Amino acid sequence: MESILLTTIGLVFNMIGVILLYFYVPPIFTVFPDGSEIVTYNEEPEQAKQKAKIAKRNINISRIALIVIFVGFVFQLLGQLTI
Numbered sequence: 788m789e790s791i792l793l794t795t796i797g798l799v800f801n802m803i804g805v806i807l808l809y810f811y812v813p814p815i816f817t818v819f820p821d822g823s824e825i826v827t828y829n830e831e832p833e834q835a836k837q838k839a840k841i842a843k844r845n846i847n848i849s850r851i852a853l854i855v856i857f858v859g860f861v862f863q864l865l866g867q868l869t870i
Contacts, residue, residue: 793866800859807852814842 817825 790866790869793862793869795866797859797862797864797866800855800862802859804852804854804856804859807855808849811845811848811852813846813849
């Protein structure tokens with residue numbers, strides 16, 4: 788019974804992590820084969836600050852989501868090892 792509970796907890800953590808990643812995708816930058824990126828300079832300072840704030844929030848939440856997925860994996864592994 789304990790193994791089923793650990794596995795279920797792990798699956799719930801994994802689902803929460805994946806849902807967070809779905810809604811808070813880290814920003815994706817276009818990188819060309821030579822390593823250069825697309826940069827825009829014609830934005831208003833307020834727009835740039837707002838985009839940077841949103842990008843920082845998404846990066847932080849996506850990192851938390853990856854940690855939650857890893858914790859879910861550990862719970863699932865413990866559930867399998869206790870059989």
